[in-house]
Amino acid sequence: MAAPSREEQFRKFAYELQMMQGSAETLQQRLGVLQNAAGDLGVAKKSVESLKDVEEGDPILVPTGGGTFVNARLGDLSNILVNVGADVSIEMGLDEADQDLSNRLEEVDKASQSVQEQLQQILGQMEIHRDALNRLRASLQGVEPGV
Numbered sequence: 001m002a003a004p005s006r007e008e009q010f011r012k013f014a015y016e017l018q019m020m021q022g023s024a025e026t027l028q029q030r031l032g033v034l035q036n037a038a039g040d041l042g043v044a045k046k047s048v049e050s051l052k053d054v055e056e057g058d059p060i061l062v063p064t065g066g067g068t069f070v071n072a073r074l075g076d077l078s079n080i081l082v083n084v085g086a087d088v089s090i091e092m093g094l095d096e097a098d099q100d101l102s103n104r105l106e107e108v109d110k111a112s113q114s115v116q117e118q119l120q121q122i123l124g125q126m127e128i129h130r131d132a133l134n135r136l137r138a139s140l141q142g143v144e145p146g147v
Contacts, residue, residue, distance in 0.1 A: 010136045017129040020122050027119040034112040041108060045101040051077055052094055
């Protein structure tokens with residue numbers, strides 16, 4: 001079987017580079033989602049931790065969105081509602097909720113690190129493919145690479 005021509009190699013590398021670019025974009029989007037989730041979980045964890053230092057009836061400001069707040073008084077803190085996914089919330093004690101949030105934050109951090117590693121691998125492969133494409137392009141145009 002004959003070796004692929006330089007034009008075929010060029011098309012192959014260009015196609016592979018395009019596929020890698022799509023994968024890199026998907027990983028970047030996933031990383032953004034994970035970073036948003038980590039931010040939300042971090043805020044929730046800090047909020048739960050701060051509830052340990054207050055008592056029932058203490059005044060608080062409750063965010064209502066758009067940078068507005070309502071004055072309120074704390075109710076019973078023996079249990080709080082924690083969303084566990086799929087629009088399902090369960091009651092947990094403050095310590096249990098704090099631990100749950102810590103565990104979820106740790107999972108999101110691990111997933112984020114994994115996605116970052118995958119992204120770095122793909123970006124490295126893309127660089128190799130770009131170099132190969134540049135050499136093939138120069139070869140097809142009759143120009144020596146690096147000139």
